[in-house]
Amino acid sequence: QVQLQQSGPGLLKPSQTLSLTCDISGDSVSSNSATWNWIRQSPSRGLEWLGRTYYRSRSYNDYAVSVKSRISIDPDTSKNQFSLQLISVTPEDTAMYYCARKRVADDVFDVWGQGTLVTVSS
Amino acid sequence: QAVLTQPSSLSASPGASASLTCTLRSGINVETYRFYWYQQKPGSPPQYLLRFKSVSDKQQGSGVPSRFFGSKDVSGNAGLLLISGLQSEDEADYYCMIWHNSAWVFGGGTKLTVL
Numbered sequence: 001q002v003q004l005q006q007s008g009p010g011l012l013k014p015s016q017t018l019s020l021t022c023d024i025s026g027d028s029v030s031s032n033s034a035t036w037n038w039i040r041q042s043p044s045r046g047l048e049w050l051g052r053t054y055y056r057s058r059s060y061n062d063y064a065v066s067v068k069s070r071i072s073i074d075p076d077t078s079k080n081q082f083s084l085q086l087i088s089v090t091p092e093d094t095a096m097y098y099c100a101r102k103r104v105a106d107d108v109f110d111v112w113g114q115g116t117l118v119t120v121s122s
Numbered sequence: 123q124a125v126l127t128q129p130s131s132l133s134a135s136p137g138a139s140a141s142l143t144c145t146l147r148s149g150i151n152v153e154t155y156r157f158y159w160y161q162q163k164p165g166s167p168p169q170y171l172l173r174f175k176s177v178s179d180k181q182q183g184s185g186v187p188s189r190f191f192g193s194k195d196v197s198g199n200a201g202l203l204l205i206s207g208l209q210s211e212d213e214a215d216y217y218c219m220i221w222h223n224s225a226w227v228f229g230g231g232t233k234l235t236v237l
Binding site: 047098 | 156158160167168170173181183217219224225226227228229230231
């Protein structure tokens, strides 16, 4: 059974860097049959896909245009995890953040992390 | 204008049917898109229900009852989630999603109340 376990701080000040980690069990971050994604949810912005990392012989990343200049999603094969970094946060980045696996075979976000509520406030 | 627009709320009675719409922005052809539908209950992440592009390109999520099914309203440029025989446990938020311009895009969600 695949599980994703998120970790990282929940309270940040404006201009700081948001850093979250998603530990994978039951699958591999280097799998060719999945992509590893970060999605956030807030009352003002709804559900918003932030980006993904995946392996197809080598590592690839794709990012949402809205955060492309501030985001990095990186895999760590030695720890079987992937991380999210979002620099220069503002209160608009306050949201519940989820990591999620997307299966290539049927294109489904089938496994989600438990969510991390990140609040940006001075 | 948002890429995907969903009504914010919908109410229906137990045993009745509900039709949840997900309207694609004008100028984008609904026939070329797979619509994915997710259900979210308070305190939990979204859960996959099904996807629908056409009668020959559709998929039901594992364990999702057949009373949940997808369709399209081509004239209305919309994807549809249809739920028959509504039950109290169907009360939840429902989100549509598409792959558009190299990104996953979600609709704003519809809160379905069963009363």
